[in-house]
Amino acid sequence: MVDTTVGIDINTKSGGLEGIYQRRDKFGHFQPTTIAGYPAVQAIDYRDAPKQGDCVTLVGVAEERLITASIAIGDRKHPDYSSACKISDQAAALVIENLKGAK
Template sequence: MLVFGGVLTLALAGCTTDTGGQAFPDEPALASATRDAKASALPTRPAELSLQGVDPCALLAAPQLDQLKINSKPRAAAEPIDGPTCVFDSDAVEPFHTYYVRTITADVEEWITGKRRKNSMTTEPKAIGGFPAVTNYRDAGKPGDCETLVGVARGQTLAARAITVTAGAFTMPQLCEMSAQAADMALQTLKARN
């Protein structure tokens, strides 16, 4: 009987009860376990690629700009987001879209388990060029943007965000694929520099 009671106690350890005695999952515990599982799914970084002194506008070369259909000169963002930010526009032919490439002083895991995590955002662990990465997007409403964040070094993250300018032109999977492609291209340039 003691063994059965111990098993029952373990089975209910992740549950809470309301006044009627009905067991419900403990949501904060489940959310924390999910975040920890996502963080553990990130691959180990194969190298340390410093972003110190890197101009994000120099991370996409001319052939890469052509692949991304960028037609205007890359420019520094008027209001940088978390660090140096470069804007790449595709506004010659519809559908119009923009990329923001930025360098951030933070570990990529912070978007899953740390202070940069937001309940309103969906985060998915992945690998970009063998490096730990996170896809970060808002899953509600019309698709507007998706960001891929790559942990290139301890405490340093390279981010590429794809934004639709022409409303309704892209699905969320398309925007996330676009951001992943831009992040991979910027990562290849960063690897070649190191």
């Protein structure tokens, strides 16, 4: 059994954060936030996903570009199972900080 899966993606096809905001009513969970100084949003299809081990954090890094960090925690006993967005936010922040350091 896989305990936790993390996915990182560079998205250039969704219209950036503006495109995500335009479709906000399609997400059950939609929570604006800030990651490493960049505008971001937690967005996932069903409302209770973050309490059930799943979350996606999308960070606007340019007008048409997003860094997407997704998390799926399969073990209900995992200490962060009911706060999955905390982990997807942390993963997104690590990516942003590494990209800043690569300049």
